[in-house]
Amino acid sequence: MAETLEADGVSRDFCEARQFSRSETGIAVELADGSSVNTRLLVDCSGRSAVTAGSAVTLRRLNKLVACYGVFTLDEDVEAIPVTLVEAVAIGWWYMSLLPRGRMLVGLFTDSDLLPAGLRKNAGLWADLASQTTAISPRLSSLGMDLAAAPELHFAAASTVTTSDLVEPFIIRAGDAASALDPLGANGLATALWSGIQAAESVVGLLTENDGTKAVRYQQQFLQGIASHLAAQTAMYASEQRFIDAPFWQRRRGPWLEN
Ligand SMILES: Cc1cc2nc3c(=O)[nH]c(=O)nc-3n(C[C@H](O)[C@H](O)[C@H](O)COP(=O)(O)OP(=O)(O)OC[C@H]3O[C@@H](n4cnc5c(N)ncnc54)[C@H](O)[C@@H]3O)c2cc1C
Secondary structure (H helix, E strand, C coil): CHHHHHHCCCCCCCCCEEEEEECCCCEEEEECCCCEEEECCEEECCHHHCCCCCCCCCCEECCCEEEEEEEEECCCCCCCCCCCEEEEECCEEEEEEEECCCEEEEEEEEEHHHCCCCHHHCHHHHHHHHHCCCCHHHHHHHCCCCHHHCCCCEEEECCCEECCCCEECCEEECHHHCEECCHHHCCHHHHHHHHHHHHHHHHHHHHHHCCCHHHHHHHHHHHHHHHHHHHHHHHHHHCCCCCCCCHHHHHCCCHHHHC
């Protein structure tokens, strides 16, 4: 992607966007290096930060899901099958996925208030929890992985956060900045790529033809996609019947999921 941009003569600046101010004709973005960019249209792809979503935009957080994960480099002689493994447990679910360059991501997804006390500073506790699983634990062993030796435990927000306001004057949101999804559905990357393309086409429509049709259609299709994702997510959580008394699973049976 970077090579294509370069070949097409598209310049890129790498800097944190700090502040946004709208005028009658466009939007000014103040960057961390003190410079600013003035533009007629801004596509916000800032992920969960959703940096352009000010107080006027309603962000709905549907749960408190967090990921506690580590990234491991596999030994060179280990050949791992490139599949993602998910296992439900009482406090949430475990996730194992092969990453490029022979690395493996192992994570426990649970609600922030259900994280076992002391987990943040204790990879041994995390490894103990993994050892109690029925599918993750044997796979870790077969790959020669020792979670207790994790170089660092990372914590990341993974809750579902939605908004209906994707398109505003001078701003279009895409990817997680438009709506961040529960990773159980494994839709985040595909949605980010699809919505990035749709947002770009909306910009072309607005700038070259002064036509907002594509932007309106993009917003409608995105929101329809989110609605069907939430329905699929509900069905996935409902299919797990072993832990119906556990708070993590009870919370995912709320009335909002059934509507
Ligand atoms: C542990 C975990 C596992 C996941 N597994 C999967 C999976 O298996 N499959 C799947 O499809 N999805 C998965 N997801 C979700 C997926 O990672 C996201 O949906 C996807 O990365 C969203 O892409 P994005 O480009 O919208 O945002 P991001 O990938 O978050 O990128 C946003 C970028 O904006 C930058 N940025 C933020 N603020 C500013 C600022 N002020 N100025 C400039 N730049 C800024 C950030 O540095 C970042 O580079 C997972 C998420 C987590 C947390």
